[in-house]
Amino acid sequence: MRAIKLMEADGRRSADSHLIPLPLAGFPGIDIYLKDESSHPTGSLKHRLARSLILYGICNGQIGPETVLVEASSGSTAVSEAYFARMLGLKFVAVLPRSTSRSKIEAIELQGATCHFVEDPAQVYQEAQRLAQCKNGHYLDQFTFAERATDWRGNNNIAESIFQQLSLERHSIPRWICMSAGTGGTSATIGRYILFKGLATQLCVPDPQHSAFFAGWTENDAEARSATPSRIEGIGRPRVEKSFVPGVVDAMIKVPDVASIAAARVLSRLLSRRVGGSTGTNLIGILWAASRMRAAGEEGSLVTLICDSGERYGDTYYNDEWLQQQRLDVTPAEAAVEIALRMGELDPALISDQSICTKC
Missing domain, CATH: 3.40.50.1100 (Rossmann fold)
Structure with a gap:
C-alpha cells in the first residue's frame, strides 16, 4: 500500500x-x-507514536484515502500526527485544551491541520470521539492505543x-x-x-x-x-x-x-x-x-x-x-x-x- x-x-x-x-x-x-x-522531524518523542498509531489504523482497515483523522492531544502528538496526515494527503483535526502553548498550536497549523479547542482538558476525549463520528473519520485515541500500536x-x-x-x-x-x-x-x-x-x-x-x-x-x-x-x-x-x-x-x-x-x-x-x-x-x-x-x-x-x-x-x-x-x-x-x-x-x-x- x-x-x-x-x-x-x-x-x-x-x-x-x-x-x-x-x-x-x-x-x-x-x-x-x-x-x-x-x-x-517533528521535534519530539511523539513522532514515533504518531507513526505507530497511523500505521496501526491503516493495517486495521480503519484509515483509508479519504479518512479524516482526529486526535485528543496536549500538543506534541498532534504536531507529529499532523505531519504524517499531510504526508498521506489526509485531513487532520487536533482537539486541544485551550491552555496549550501558542507555539504548539502554530506547529500543528503549519502542517495544514485544524485545531479545535475545549476549555476543560478532561473533555478532550469525548470531544475528539464526537468530532470523529460527525466527520465519519477515525479517532486515533493515543491514550488507549499507544501501548498496543507499538511492538514492544x-x-x-x-x-x-x-x-x-x-x-x-x-x-x-x-x-x-x-x-x-x-x-x-x-x-x-x-x-x-x-x-x-x-x-x-x-x-x-x-x-x-x-x-x-x-x-x-x-x-x-x-x-x-x-x-x-x-x-x-x-x-x-x-x-x-x-x-x-x-x-x-x-x-x-x-x-x-x-x-x-x-x-x-x-x-x-x-x-x-x-x-x-x-x-x-x-x-x-x-x-x-x-x-x-x-x-x-x-x-x-x-x-x-x-x-x-x-x-x-x-x-x-x-x-x-x-x-x-x-x-x-x-x-x-x-x-x-x-x-x-x-x-x-x-x-x-x-x-x-x-x-x-x-x-x-
Missing part, C-alpha cells in the same frame, strides 16, 4: 535519535545518558534502540530507566521490553504534581483522578490512561512542578539548548535513582529521555512573567538541582519521602 511505503520511507530517512552522555561530578561511577527524542518486543522500538546504543558502554545494562507518562505508552514499551529480555534494569516513572498516574499506581486504583490540569505539557493526565501499564513499573515519584521546571532550566544551561518541562521531570527521576545508587555504593548507568525541545515553551517555562502568574518561584529549586548535580545530594524539597513509592 502506498501509504505504508510513504511512512516507512520517512522512518528510513530519519536516523535514530542520539544517546547523549551527561557526566555529573556528584555521581562518580554512575554514567547518565539522555536519549534525545527532540531530534525527530523489538522492531526498532525505543527500548530496543536504547539497549543497542548502550551495548559498547562500560555499563551496558542500565540500573534504571526513568520515563514519565503522558499516554503511558513509552513506559509500557520500555517496561515490557525489559521483562521480555529478562534484563536487570528497573523502570522508574516520575509523575508531575497534578497527575492521576501516581495515585493510580500507589493505590492500585485505575479510576484515580486529578482535578487540576497538569502544568507540565505532554505528561500528567487527569485520569489513569488505558495505555498506562502499572505492572511493568518498579518505582514512581511525584515531582513538584517547580522541580520539573527548575530541572529543565538547569539542564538547558548544561546542554546550551532548551529542553521541555517533561524532560525536567525525567531528570528529577534520574537524580533520585542516582542518589539511591550513590548511597548504596553502586556503580552503573542510568537512562532518560529528552522528550522535546524547550523552544516550544519560550512563553511558559522560560518566561519569568508566566512563572510569576503561576506563582512558581523556581529559583530555590534551580539551586537545589545544581547542588544535586555537583555534590550528589538530593534536596528533600525536590522530592519528599512521601512522594516516592517503590516495589523494591
Whole structure:
C-alpha cells in the first residue's frame, strides 16, 4: 500500500535519535545518558507514536484515502500526527485544551491541520470521539492505543534502540530507566521490553504534581483522578490512561512542578539548548535513582529521555512573567538541582519521602 511505503520511507530517512552522555561530578561511577527524542522531524518523542498509531489504523482497515483523522492531544502528538496526515494527503483535526502553548498550536497549523479547542482538558476525549463520528473519520485515541500500536518486543522500538546504543558502554545494562507518562505508552514499551529480555534494569516513572498516574499506581486504583490540569505539557493526565501499564513499573515519584521546571532550566544551561518541562521531570527521576545508587555504593548507568525541545515553551517555562502568574518561584529549586548535580545530594524539597513509592 502506498501509504505504508510513504511512512516507512520517512522512518528510513530519519536516523535514530542520539544517546547523549551527561557526566555529573556528584555521581562518580554512575554514567547518565539522555536519549534525545527532540531530534525527530517533528521535534519530539511523539513522532514515533504518531507513526505507530497511523500505521496501526491503516493495517486495521480503519484509515483509508479519504479518512479524516482526529486526535485528543496536549500538543506534541498532534504536531507529529499532523505531519504524517499531510504526508498521506489526509485531513487532520487536533482537539486541544485551550491552555496549550501558542507555539504548539502554530506547529500543528503549519502542517495544514485544524485545531479545535475545549476549555476543560478532561473533555478532550469525548470531544475528539464526537468530532470523529460527525466527520465519519477515525479517532486515533493515543491514550488507549499507544501501548498496543507499538511492538514492544523489538522492531526498532525505543527500548530496543536504547539497549543497542548502550551495548559498547562500560555499563551496558542500565540500573534504571526513568520515563514519565503522558499516554503511558513509552513506559509500557520500555517496561515490557525489559521483562521480555529478562534484563536487570528497573523502570522508574516520575509523575508531575497534578497527575492521576501516581495515585493510580500507589493505590492500585485505575479510576484515580486529578482535578487540576497538569502544568507540565505532554505528561500528567487527569485520569489513569488505558495505555498506562502499572505492572511493568518498579518505582514512581511525584515531582513538584517547580522541580520539573527548575530541572529543565538547569539542564538547558548544561546542554546550551532548551529542553521541555517533561524532560525536567525525567531528570528529577534520574537524580533520585542516582542518589539511591550513590548511597548504596553502586556503580552503573542510568537512562532518560529528552522528550522535546524547550523552544516550544519560550512563553511558559522560560518566561519569568508566566512563572510569576503561576506563582512558581523556581529559583530555590534551580539551586537545589545544581547542588544535586555537583555534590550528589538530593534536596528533600525536590522530592519528599512521601512522594516516592517503590516495589523494591
